[in-house]
Amino acid sequence: MDEIAEPDIGQYLVDCRAAFLRDDGLSWLPVRHHSPACAAMTIEQLDRQQPQMVLIEAPMAFVDQLPLLQGDEVRPPLALYQHQSYYPMAENSPEWQAIRWAAAHQVPVWFIDLDQPDRAPNNSNEVDSNEGDSDEGGNRWSDSRLLGSEYTRQLQQKLGCRSQDEVWQRLFECRDFASADDFFLQVMLYCAASRACHDDESLQQLGDLPREQCMRAHIRDARQQVERIAVLTGGFHTPALFDFSSESAPIPASALDQTDAAAPRQAAVLVRYSDELLHPASGYAAGMPWPAFSRWQLADRLKKKQSDAEEWILFLLKQLGLTLVQRQNVIHHLQQLCVLRQLDRPGSNDLLDSLTSCLVKQQFTADALEPWQQILRGDAIGELPEGLPGLPLVDEVLQQVRASRLKVGPAGQCHFDLLDMNESAAKRRQLLCRLAFVEAGFASPSGGPGSFYSFSASKKRESWSYQWTPSVEVRLAKLGRNGSTLERLIIIQLLNRPQQSLGQSVTLLQQAMQMGLQQHLPQQPLYQQIHDCTDIQTLSQSFMQIFQLSRHPLFADQPLDKLYRALWQQLGFHLAALNQLDMDEALELLVALQGIARQHEDELHQPWQDRLHWLICHNRHRLPMWFALQALEVELTDGDASALLQQVHSQGFSERYAILEALITVVPHWLRQSSGLLELLNHWLEQLDDDHFTEQLPALRKLFSRMDAREIDGITRQLRTLNDWDDPLEWLKKGLSEQDVEQGMVLEQQLQQRLDQLGLNAWLSY
């Protein structure tokens, strides 16, 4: 500890050292939460000192959960929960080890911190705008003040470490100490030096000072009651607790002391936690990197008093599943690295360094070590006895999950036939959609969340994967502050989601429909947005979306006719803006509108025909667009196409292809009919020289890619006749047996019948 015990550390540290050693009956256990070295040394120190009372930095109300925490049916990682705050405990948490030690030695435990204040929003409609933030418990135990201090930064520079966490690892986790006394003294000195970098004002702002006053009052009272006590707190607070005997303030009232029936006592709940949630990457500000590695470190320290680095390294390499040759390479490298870094045992950084050097045989990338990092991260999940009361929203959702016959625990999959769903399947899907909407992390459709956010009407089948994990519980508990039931929570979110544009509102509506909660969305703003929208693209997309939803069996009982009629009306009014769109986009829109008009002859045929006619007569169009509109009108009125095609002849050579392209896009079936379109195209192609043909080929290929092999085959036959080609061009795949063809025809027939039954016979019309 040369880095810490320099002679110029100042009088403050000298005083701290003296205060730390002053009272033989008081054992200070300054810790970093979740530090395996601290956890192992805590046990050693408690065994040595045999205190009559153990004081731990955690909210006073948690004492209610002590019998459970000390019972045999629980297994970490677990977390104590109070008012949106979590106090996680892993096997390697000093707090956990102290609680278990106290149980084994029948020693009382006091939790000596202030209760977590209730920060629930007053207004039930208020939505948490910082949902992604780490929880309050994490902030209280956060290492940011300890590891982010100027002192740690200077140590980092001096030791050549890459992060503040690596400084901690090198100073405390990777070294052996003469005794637990020596270890905790060094931890305290380090923490005191870090604390000295913060002024009282910043500590006051962070809420540390009242908490420390509460802790001092507890220590004072405990010290008066028994001869030997142990005080386990975050090392950052320890220097502020030495002067406990001068503390005059009484112990503040705990939430447990409340007797007012109108304001029941603040419940602290024990919940399952996981390695995933303990890892700092999940946003837990007090997490030690690589939870599984930390667990192994503790086990190794507890196994033997004397360090045996070689055994530890062999154990680590075994966990990583390396081959013999890989192990041989890494073991030597890791041993030498520890010697160079003057470490008694390698930490996670050293292990990863050696893996990088010995096993990554290419440029290093962020994911190069991912498989091994995954093992170091771990996948442990805590265990609790059955039947414990849970958190309100968690319990409610869990009940719904069970009622929907979804598995709780192992990962599961759900498959839905969207065209034919019974009531229970529909309910199950609604629940999955609801949980996806609140981003509980429970379920996601196989195509990713996007496939829920924008429902495709052409989708016939759907698969969801789901898993109930502690992360889901934590997420739901956090969401619980905004709504006590899932339905209530979603309604609040629906009402608060931005609906600034028509597109956003329509997307939200289709999500609400999938969740079976569309009745809670006010309709009036949506109609107003339709009325105000002048963007033809937004209008057409919204129209298509709503129209398709209304025809989908999944939403057969949803009254959407009024809505899509309003959209149709507005779209028709703004169709004059068609020329603002790209040619491709405009043609696609026309084809879609025409298709819908034809499918719904009674309702939309006449208005669409009138609109087309008006567009042709009253608007100026690009030439290909004019021909496309004319073709659609001819198609709609069953008019004569040849007159229109005659007009193409009279256009210039260069314009002719653009017109043909537009015509083939909007009325592709004219190529197969004897309308003269194919002859026109053939004639135009004949006039192209080789270079121009090659130039045009990609565009032609794109044009014909919309057709299937059967259509192309038909066109090929016609071209053969037209051009008197002898060579038979066979486009359809060869090698099909008669049986294959028969089977294909049977399948096609079955498909057609099924579509007819569902009223979707138009699906195969193009």
Next chain:
Amino acid sequence: MVNVIRERAEQRYQQELDTLREHDSSPRPPGWALSAAAVRRFICGDAVHGISRKYYGDDALVERAIVSLMGNNGLMLVGEPGTAKSMLSELLTAAISGHSELLIQGTAGTTEEQIKYSWNFALLLSGGPSLEALLKSPVYEAMEQGKLVRLEEITRCPQEIQDVLISVMSEKTLTIPELGIAIQAKPGFNVIATANLLDRGVNDMSSALKRRFNFETVPVINDAAMEKTLIMSQVQQRLADSGTEHPLDADLVELLVQVFHELRHSTGPQALEATLSTAEAVNIVHACALHSLYWQQPMNTAQLVQQMHGTLIKDKPDDIKKLAHYLDVVVRERSSWKEFFTAGKALWMK
């Protein structure tokens, strides 16, 4: 000062190496001139013994590299051009072996003889194969003396030439069939190779050879303050090497470092194809300093822009358009960068 253009690391830092040797009480790996801890101090600096920091970057990388050289495998330093791979390799060799002159530069024309040994044909013809007629390659000498040998830009060599190293590195033996003998490497022998990531795919290494190396990726410096310090110290060193002295404009260097950092982080079509390494920045500042020294003008932004143009714009004319875009979109808005904008506009926005 030795009267040469560029001194080798062991010449330039002779005094520091002597100091370290004097105070080095830790055990030394067989064949090493210094202990591993002293090698680390030589490269990463040690204020207590007055040892300067020579490599500005990740200390952990240096430690891993030192440890790799203690083992059976060689050390392969890969990275973008100009990330100080060669410098690190030279420093490691100077500290570990005492000298860094055993070097092979990999090129498309590197032959097996250059890696193993060749013959003095006059002696060979007159007296037949003998040790006297044999011309030792740097690898041969390194094996014989128990030293480190450096192989620069290994991926520039054809793969079959690279693979000559496989038996040398695994068996630590070099057979000379003409003489019926085999040279066995002495303790301390190892290979440090470097490979440029831009040459990836030119002559990819075989997996058999890769297995015999521990790879270390030398990153571009991301810390602007550290890069500025490095550039200043490198340029001052270069000036001192040439027997001159000239004050450097720290603000100008800071501006260049910021420009480089911003250009490095451009992605997509606006990303420059030119190499934007610290080495390029050192070249630019060095050129500015020389311009200022010999033309008797203070260092200024116009010189900086001109040197940037000369150093960065090589055979990619599109880079000029990208620099113009950077000026137009980023620099134009900064009131304190007016001079840089004006000078750049004259060159890149014509």
